[in-house]
Amino acid sequence: MDRPQSWEARAEEYSLYGFTDLPSVHRRGTVVLTHGEGPYVVDVNGRRYLDANSGLWNMVAGFDHKGLAEAAKAQYDRFPGYHAFFGRMSDQTVMLSEKLVEISPFARGKVFYTNSGSEANDTMVKMLWFLHASEGDPARRKILTRWNAYHGVTAVSASMTGKPYNEVFGLPLPGFIHLTCPHYWRHGEAGESEEQFTARLARELEETIRREGADTIAGFFAEPVMGAGGVIPPSRGYFQAVLPILRRHGIPMISDEVICGFGRTGQTWGCETYDFMPDAIISSKNLTAGLFPMGAVILGPDLADRLQAAIEEIEEFPHGFTASGHPVGCAIALKAIDVVMNEGLADNVRRLAPRMEAGLRAIMERSDHIGELRGIGFMWALEAVKDKPTKTPFDGSLSVSERIANTCTDLGLICRPLGQSIVLCPPFILTEAQMEEMLEKLELALNRVFAEVA
Numbered sequence: 254m255d256r257p258q259s260w261e262a263r264a265e266e267y268s269l270y271g272f273t274d275l276p277s278v279h280r281r282g283t284v285v286l287t288h289g290e291g292p293y294v295v296d297v298n299g300r301r302y303l304d305a306n307s308g309l310w311n312m313v314a315g316f317d318h319k320g321l322a323e324a325a326k327a328q329y330d331r332f333p334g335y336h337a338f339f340g341r342m343s344d345q346t347v348m349l350s351e352k353l354v355e356i357s358p359f360a361r362g363k364v365f366y367t368n369s370g371s372e373a374n375d376t377m378v379k380m381l382w383f384l385h386a387s388e389g390d391p392a393r394r395k396i397l398t399r400w401n402a403y404h405g406v407t408a409v410s411a412s413m414t415g416k417p418y419n420e421v422f423g424l425p426l427p428g429f430i431h432l433t434c435p436h437y438w439r440h441g442e443a444g445e446s447e448e449q450f451t452a453r454l455a456r457e458l459e460e461t462i463r464r465e466g467a468d469t470i471a472g473f474f475a476e477p478v479m480g481a482g483g484v485i486p487p488s489r490g491y492f493q494a495v496l497p498i499l500r501r502h503g504i505p506m507i508s509d510e511v512i513c514g515f516g517r518t519g520q521t522w523g524c525e526t527y528d529f530m531p532d533a534i535i536s537s538k539n540l541t542a543g544l545f546p547m548g549a550v551i552l553g554p555d556l557a558d559r560l561q562a563a564i565e566e567i568e569e570f571p572h573g574f575t576a577s578g579h580p581v582g583c584a585i586a587l588k589a590i591d592v593v594m595n596e597g598l599a600d601n602v603r604r605l606a607p608r609m610e611a612g613l614r615a616i617m618e619r620s621d622h623i624g625e626l627r628g629i630g631f632m633w634a635l636e637a638v639k640d641k642p643t644k645t646p647f648d649g650s651l652s653v654s655e656r657i658a659n660t661c662t663d664l665g666l667i668c669r670p671l672g673q674s675i676v677l678c679p680p681f682i683l684t685e686a687q688m689e690e691m692l693e694k695l696e697l698a699l700n701r702v703f704a705e706v707a
């Protein structure tokens with residue numbers, strides 16, 4: 254057989270790509286990477302890119318953190334793999350659960366492990382279905398989320414995700430209800446204040462619960478800041494408005510902190526930044542600083558107690574993944590938490606976030622085609638518009654955000670196109686000089702592309 258020769262050709266010949274704009278790949282080839290240095294990644298041709306997306310939001314300690322790699326190696330030497338079934342689990346798993354509850358916003362709680370964020374959301378839905386049925390509410394099965402939310406790709410978590418692309422799979426499944434995305438700049442009506450917008454969304458929630466029947470709803474899931482929806486912080490007072498409604502109707506509130514968790518918003522949890530107390534937290538991505546596939550459901554006291562009681566009744570919770578609570582993943586997570594919280598990474602986010610915001614705001618003010626800057630901490634998005642005053646988007650066929658991201662790549666900067674936005678969520682180790690490099694290259698790319706399309 255004739256094998257293709259180049260890395261790019263070999264990649265295209267044998268790999269099926271997910272979440273990849275194929276016309277861009279066909280035209281430009283695949284970037285095949287070999288290693289990383291701090292926040293940079295290096296390709297097979299020796300080109301360096303500042304990865305302003307931390308891989309996929311998760312490589313918060315960069316791409317060559319010695320301590321993390323050593324923690325992994327040490328655990329591979331000590332006990333390289335085990336499960337958490339049949340009353341056995343590794344010591345690392347015990348320690349990580351203890352740690353996660355300790356740093357959670359909960360006074361008490363319990364942790365359950367998965368291999369990904371999708372599976373953690375899936376697991377949480379199964380927990381809620383099981384719990385409600387066990388408590389005599391078997392009809393409580395519907396799940397509330399928001400349009401533009403991203404909760405994952407398994408059949409259930411994709412149904413929770415509020416993106417039109419899931420139509421190709423015939424999703425969402427029945428019983429997954431999407432509420433309005435709390436993006437005031439885009440969805441606020443003419444003359445509506447941000448407070449009125451938030452109040453309207455709260456009324457929508459109340460009306461949805463009345464229409465569907467509170468006794469048919471299993472839970473409400475929300476990201477504190479929507480990540481893959483395009484970095485959308487909640488409208489002012491959003492969680493303070495929706496939480497009392499959920500509580501009144503006995504609907505658990507789950508905070509999907511897969512992106513926000515462990516310092517991305519400037520505090521350990523997004524729910525701390527936005528000052529609300531969920532009933533459970535979903536974690537992944539940053540949990541292992543991207544070094545191991547791992548997710549976790551962290552239950553607060555109320556759900557932990559109720560679920561424990563329900564499981565005692567049937568004697569066994571029939572759920573779990575072969576690699577749930579993997580000792581190497583747990584050892585890495587323990588080290589990652591220590592690195593983020595105690596080695597200055599979280600502090601660095603808090604220190605440099607104002608510079609990031611100011612730099613991006615200045616870029617927006619100098620441009621005729623950036624309609625909105627939104628974000629917090631180390632997660633921001635710039636939204637491209639054809640016309641600023643009317644917020645009119647560019648024609649979709651121009652693929653403006655893809656062009657911006659591709660131009661950035663040519664300049665040695667990786668950032669992500671999302672809808673008409675460009676997303677920047679750099680590793681927490683970014684230095685001030687690297688922040689300036691990111692801002693400079695981004696503005697150069699924006700100017701080049703806007704000169705072509707405007």
Ligand SMILES: *Cc1c(COP(=O)(O)O)cnc(C)c1O
Pocket residue numbers: 368369370371372374403404405406476480481509510511512537538
């Ligand atoms: C990435 C993400 C997920 C899914 O995590 P995977 O590990 O990719 O399955 C779920 N929720 C949020 C908020 C995410 O950003």
